[in-house]
Amino acid sequence: MSGSEVAQQHRLFFALRPTPAGVQAIVAARQQVCERLGLKGRPVAAERLHVTLHWLADHDEFPQALCDAASAAATNLVAEPFDVRFDQVGSIGGARDPGPLVLTGGENLAALRRFQRALGDEMKAAGIGHYARSHFKPHVSLLYPGVYVAREAIEPLEWRVDELLLIDSHVGKSVHEVLGRWPLLQRQGALAW
Known part of the structure; x- marks a missing residue:
């Protein structure tokens, strides 16, 4: 490999994306906060806004076996659509290492936490439990x-989660390639005769 060639790095993770209306609301809220606080910086592109559930590490070569195991875990996950509600904004880190400005919340995210744990359980069953995040x-x-x-606190931003994604972030290229989509299905009630 020549000095000008850089190995493609693949950052795999399970994620949830906001609905189109959710994206618009997030972008508007970000603009309001930035204007009010005089914040500048590199915004996350609207098409890359997401919630990371489990990070499956960075890889120099595409990890097909890991992708297959992750797909099996997602396929075996049984979950219904649920709502998320983010009602806070601030740095994810502390004063010394602030990290990004993020949307977050408290009790309003209980369903999201349960979903993340359930996916982690399926990852364990698929043999990739060492990637499951216990601190979320x-x-x-x-x-x-x-x-x-x-x-x-901010005006709450809400959306309905109805699918799980497996994403390959092409590191250094700001590209999120969706490797898999799994719809969350509403269970039908018993038929009344």
Whole structure:
């Protein structure tokens, strides 16, 4: 490999994406917060806004076996659509290492936490449990402002989650390739005769 060639790096993760209306609301809320607080920085592109559920590491070569196991875990997950409600914004880190400005929330994200744990259980059953995150801070990264922003309440942003995604982020190229989609299916009630 010559010095000008860089190995393609694949960052695989399970994620949820907001609905189109959710994306519009998030972008508008981000703009309002940035204007009010005078924040500048690199925003996350609207088409890449997401909640990471489990990170499956970075790989120099595409990990087909891992992708197959992740697909099996997602296929075996039985879950119904659910609502998420993010009602806070602030830095994910502390003053020394603030990280991105994120949307987050508290009790309103209980269904999301249960879903993330259930997916982790299916990952364990598929033999990739070492990738399952036991500590989960549900959030949507909005912007990389390079400064600490104290957490504050905002007008709630809500959307209905109706599918799970497996994404390959092409590191350094700002590309999210969707490797798989699994719809969350509403269970039918028993028929009344």
